[in-house]
Amino acid sequence: MDRLTVFSGNANPELAKNISGYLGVELGDSIVSKFSDGEISVKIEHNVRGNDIFVIQPICFPSNDNLMELLILIDALKRASAGRITAVIPYFGYARQDRKDQPRVPITAKLVANLITVSGADRVLTMDLHAGQIQGFFDIPLDHLLAVKIFVEHIKKRIDCSNLVVVSPDVGGIKMARAYAKKLGVPLAIVDKRRISTEKTEAMNILGEVKGKDVCIVDDIIATAGSLVEAIEALKNKGAKDVYAAISHPVLSGPAIDRLQKSSISKLFVADAIPLSQDKLIDKIEVLSVAPLLGEAIKRIHKEVSISVLFG
Numbered sequence: 001m002d003r004l005t006v007f008s009g010n011a012n013p014e015l016a017k018n019i020s021g022y023l024g025v026e027l028g029d030s031i032v033s034k035f036s037d038g039e040i041s042v043k044i045e046h047n048v049r050g051n052d053i054f055v056i057q058p059i060c061f062p063s064n065d066n067l068m069e070l071l072i073l074i075d076a077l078k079r080a081s082a083g084r085i086t087a088v089i090p091y092f093g094y095a096r097q098d099r100k101d102q103p104r105v106p107i108t109a110k111l112v113a114n115l116i117t118v119s120g121a122d123r124v125l126t127m128d129l130h131a132g133q134i135q136g137f138f139d140i141p142l143d144h145l146l147a148v149k150i151f152v153e154h155i156k157k158r159i160d161c162s163n164l165v166v167v168s169p170d171v172g173g174i175k176m177a178r179a180y181a182k183k184l185g186v187p188l189a190i191v192d193k194r195r196i197s198t199e200k201t202e203a204m205n206i207l208g209e210v211k212g213k214d215v216c217i218v219d220d221i222i223a224t225a226g227s228l229v230e231a232i233e234a235l236k237n238k239g240a241k242d243v244y245a246a247i248s249h250p251v252l253s254g255p256a257i258d259r260l261q262k263s264s265i266s267k268l269f270v271a272d273a274i275p276l277s278q279d280k281l282i283d284k285i286e287v288l289s290v291a292p293l294l295g296e297a298i299k300r301i302h303k304e305v306s307i308s309v310l311f312g
């Protein structure tokens with residue numbers, strides 16, 4: 001493949017800059033702005049014919065604008081005769097709408113996958129998908145990275161793990177939690193939410209021993225922080241001591257920051273796939289960079305060598 005070139009929309013320019021820094025290339029020159037009516041305008045400012053192009057754009061808030069920027073950037077690059085285009089989507093928004101869990105609802109994650117493919121992407125690079133099966137929504141090659149290694153290395157430095165238990169906040173997160181527990185060499189516990197009756201809401205059971213233990217809750221997304229705060233309460237009621245959390249994607253919407261501030265969490269570790277505005281950078285949050293992981297994957301995809309060493 002010809003020259004490696006990295007472009008970015010407005011979703012996370014800082015991450016794009018750090019990835020370019022890791023790769024030792026300059027960020028491609030483009031203008032991604034808006035017309036006065038809100039439509040997105042894109043202009044690629046230099047020749048990209050034959051280039052191997054990576055477009056860095058998480059689908060985070062404002063999700064619809066960021067998704068449209070990604071699609072339009074890919075379209076512009078395709079029409080400028082790019083050699084190959086990889087959509088680098090460190091946070092795949094709309095991923096939680098991945099199945100019909102009630103009648104007459106869409107599968108928006110599949111629609112987004114279709115849009116990305118139709119826009120002209122040749123491949124996709126993403127990280128910590130809400131559900132691994134979303135890979136199958138694409139009929140183009142997709143590489144799915146896991147940030148667990150980065151989180152585990154950081155946790156080992158920041159926490160005394162001798163009394164630690166890893167906790168999955170729901171049954172769906174067991175696979176991810178098991179990977180953390182294995183790498184940290186600590187036991188696993190699970191928060192098991194049960195509906196008592198149609199009128200009564202949920203009972204929280206804890207599967208596994210947490211009494212007198214420090215706990216680290218692991219998850220893919222923190223949005224309103226509802227799931228996290230519920231899990232913290234249930235764990236505290238069962239006698240857990242210090243509570244930490246490692247959550248890849250800090251969506252942090254609505255009441256999330258307020259809930260975190262009021263909660264008894266000691267530290268929340270998140271990745272920089274989604275940028276955090278100043279008002280969200282509270283003391284309890286520590287941000288870990290996934291730029292080297294994404295940069296190394298891009299380097300290997302460009303050189304057409306295996307990237308499986310980066311999985312997990």
Ligand code: R5P
Nearest residue numbers: 220221222223224225226227
């Ligand atoms: C659920 O399946 C996800 O893994 C997250 O636990 C959930 O989406 C987080 O959302 P919230 O913070 O709004 O509870």
